[in-house]
Amino acid sequence: MVEAFFEWFPTTWLGMFFGVEQTALFYFIAIVAMILVIVLPLLIAVAFTVYFDRKIWAAVQMRRGPNVVGPFGLLQSFADGIKLFLKETIIPSGANKVIFLLAPMITFTLALIAWAVIPFGEGMAVANLNVGVLYILAISSLGVYGIIMSGWASNSRYAFLGSLRSAAQMVSYEVSIGFVLVCVLMAVGSLNLSDIVVAQQGSILNWYIWPFLPIYVIFFISTLAETNRPPFDLPEAEAELVAGYQVEYSSMAFALFFLGEYANILLMSAVMAILFLGGWYAPLEALDFIPGWIWLLAKTAFGFWMISMVKAFVPRYRYDQLMRLGWKVFLPISLFLVIFYAGVMMYAGWLPK
């Protein structure tokens, strides 16, 4: 994608306008254009994701869900967005203003920049990093800062308690996510996300979900905790903490948190699709004529559907149970599985060269 873009771009009117090829300015504009190609559809996808989330939730509870704005209520998220946009941004008088406003921006930005390494097809990533998996891990571990800063800067007890919960929760579940990734990486022999997908080439039988099923389950549940989704949405637990770290936020600042959260959920669904569900490959080789990015989107949607269903029918965990699950259940199991898979691959000679 990148090389094709660099060949294509100078032939367009914008490229001719700049005349010389491959100057610093050229690369700058080309990269900005590529980022926009990812980010704008992503934001629209997030808007519809919120809508689908509400619809799925409503369907499980035998309600109608949003059905007023636009056909089938499809424009509900945009109406909500306009409403939030027009509202006043309230900054509490006791708040630390700079950090208070910085926090939602950080959450939102981090949710977007992680998409840079997601390969939407063969070579279709903004940055095809050699350490793509570590990049995802690094960005998702940075995500905690938006929440912890918002909680502290709000100068409110509810917000602070919510942010402390969130920090502890995200740090704990990152450990098991790390071990899950190690298992997959051992089978692939590369930290590059494209290489991970290529290693699953072929039909649905070659996908990593089959050999790594227990790992997949652990990753899925850890994803729920990492993105603060129910049943692990304790940072915002409205019954105890009103809305946790979001309690003092209004208007666009709140909207940024909300969008960032859903962009993160979509990201983790996409990572799940790449690690376990064969990324851009079709389930049957006969279906390969459909472009890869459509398959990736379909698999991401499937991941999101599962996350949404969990929200609909699982009650919220208690906080000590959450911590116990992370440290006393998932950590030993995933540690054992790392050694188990390493041993099996070692003796069967399945380790990549």
Added chain:
Amino acid sequence: MISLPVLAFYLFAAATIGAAVMVISAKNPVHSVLWLILAFFSAAGLFVLLGAEFLAMLLVIVYVGAVAVLFLFVVMMLNINYEELREGAQSYLPIGGLVGVILLIELIMMGISWQFGADVTVNAAQPTPMLTEVQNTEALGRVLYTDYIFIFQSAGLILLVAMIGAIVLTHRTRSGVKRQSIARQNARRPEDAYGLVDAEVGAGATIPTKKGQGERP
């Protein structure tokens, strides 16, 4: 015109130094930690520019993602009186300065040996294995898990011992604390907790004496 990598280097370097200065000069300790995070992050950017992307990601994951979060956690929870904290700062100036000077001398010595050392030019010109052939991560792994395996493992052991030591030192067994036993909680059935009693009209019910044995009156 200045090239893009050079521009990026100066940007990251300026951010690192500026953030590092702010770490020690910020009034609020929470701000200090936030500046420290920015310094870590810019240093990771410098690593990327050097072509050491694995180290950069590790710096972000370990230091920014875990260590600094705990820093921030602790600093936010402490209710520090900043004025009081500032008062004694002058008396620590000599020892702080001494540590700073020693660090500076060590860095200068390292720079000198990097410039004029015997094998340095050979090693720098030909790192093993060549960076063009294998990836960063693989190159590091090959060295760490072969030549330096014992040093690497003992570093890990030292960390483990430190961790156990910290737990042993801070752990205290208090008496009279009610703890939950997850196994007992999970093994508990509704029948153990309550029983149904049919009460006749106007007669009332006899309350079962023992838990879990709601017999009919």
